[in-house]
Amino acid sequence: MTHVSIVDIARLAQVSPSTVSRALQNHPRISPERRAEILALAEQLGYRPSQVARSLVTGQTHTIGVVASDVTDPFVAEVLKGVESAARSAGYGLLIAMSNRDPSQEITAATVLLDHQVDGLIVISSRAPDRYRQLPRARENAAGGVAPVVLLNHDFSEAGVYSVRMDNAGAASAAVTLLSQLGHRHIAFVAGPGGGQSSHARLAGYLQGLAANHLTPLPELILQGAGMLEDGWEALTALQTMQPRPTAVLCYNDLAAIGLLAAAARSGVSVPDALSVVGFDNVPLSAYTVPALTTVEQPKAAMGQAAVRTCLRALAGEPAPPIVMSGQIVLRASTGVCRLSDRA
Amino acid sequence: MTHVSIVDIARLAQVSPSTVSRALQNHPRISPERRAEILALAEQLGYRPSQVARSLVTGQTHTIGVVASDVTDPFVAEVLKGVESAARSAGYGLLIAMSNRDPSQEITAATVLLDHQVDGLIVISSRAPDRYRQLPRARENAAGGVAPVVLLNHDFSEAGVYSVRMDNAGAASAAVTLLSQLGHRHIAFVAGPGGGQSSHARLAGYLQGLAANHLTPLPELILQGAGMLEDGWEALTALQTMQPRPTAVLCYNDLAAIGLLAAAARSGVSVPDALSVVGFDNVPLSAYTVPALTTVEQPKAAMGQAAVRTCLRALAGEPAPPIVMSGQIVLRASTGVCRLSDRA
DNA sequence: CTGCGTTGCGCAAACGTTTGCTCAAGTCTG
């Protein structure tokens, strides 16, 4: 015998398999004695229901798929943690795949997950959001609809596609305002990965912030990057050769900022005296850099949980409007008043 | 109609479902024309096989479960990445759950995964390794055995339990030797989480290293911790109040070391001049601390991949001996020669 | 005592595959 199943219990309890099934799921129309007897028997035999068989008939796997760009990114990890806790407490498992920041890997990953019949899909930091409308999610779920896709970090409105994100532009703009109020006039921006919407939004926010503070945007103040440690590291040399030299820099994320901080320390550029640095995400590590990093807090775990809630809501057929959360600046030691007189 | 299935194709192709099934899996005894016809039809209809139904009959889900203590830990994330890539290229999906460093959550997580009928289980940094022998994995897989469990970061030999780890003791000992050769005589150790075997092994290695270099172990030089940023941070004050004051410290992991570095910078303790610091793991960030962290490289991705290979091998019924990898010291700026004369 | 609603349970179909067995037709071998 391969495994104790519902019919084994049925045989021993002298009842039909249906009765056992119903007893186990607290069906109302079953006598208390039978239920007790069956439950006891199940317990005693160490019965574990087959999720697979259950899924086959119900059309639900109680599993949600997550495609993440890269768990190694602390932001992603933190969001994932939120997703996991929310999913777990809702009785859902997590099937995950990584896209390695590659759009085509991303959609194949999504396809694989959907083939495994996940009830819903959460995509963290998609690089190919437009392709989700074409996704082959023909298979209907129990509610008669296709699996909902919720994009985390993207604004997107399409049937069956939901979104949870934060106000990237607003936060970036606020960061620029902060720097401006500290007296900085030449503020650089280390951009994030192309293709990601958060990257665009933060850049837009940076520009808005400049405008709001009557600072003139200069193309050369915008440095390319991909939101990784190396990007910040490399950005420093670029910053140092500029004329006029920027006295502050806003980074796409904390990782880039940390890389920049490291490069500054290595090059003897004193932060914040010679250069103020602002990150984005408020990853745990940002409180432990030298100097501690001023950054924009993102409610990472909350975003993950919101994504799960949105997904579940969509599954239940309830309306699930786009969620946009707002960030908040965490002031630490990497920013200070501008010590240089403006001689531009 | 809920979804295009194998029988839909069969009907259209005027053949039996069995034939379609066989055509799709390249069964030899089927005529090339039929196969072509069926494949074309399947393609055209956008047929996607139901993994669930397949799993029900084959007893395999082509999924391996991963229980991780906390993805937020860069070491774990890096290992997970290795696991994911190896699993993906072997055609396996990943069902993951987090234990939040809690033994009881760990085993419930494992149970949940097994209930989802994962073919195998990989546990990263278990805190409750002994309980895996009792795990209710009654359900047999295709090969007629129970799901193999591979413990990553633990040495454990029990039927059906495999292990991949590194030589923690050796690496820790080597780190101590390095510090000793730099002239340090008072070397402290910030310990890792209790319950984890790697923690014990590194502590043991630290002690071995002291012995090998004729240094006397002092209980007060061993500080408690749990492998988190805060632990290093808090360790510094303890170190500063000791008599004689240690001139070097080995940390359970990079996270603790980074916390310690931050505290040192805050307190004006110069690293490495007044204090040498060595971490463990060589997480990407450790190259970007100030100063850059000397640490022990762990082949994180390789360990993850090895775990998957071990798991697959066990599934195939092949022998899968315990794997132990060796670390290597990465010398960076946080260590230096001892500037203090030994007046103990 | 009739009729009706309720309670407790079984029957059987269904979910979408895979696969052992059977079998007819065709192909060889001797």
Next chain:
DNA sequence: CAGACTTGAGCAAACGTTTGCGCAACGCAG
């Protein structure tokens, strides 16, 4: 040309559940 083997395909069971429907027994109101 008989027998044996091969090829191509279908039948039906099996995997372990859930669930709509039917039905007997029973309680109760009239």
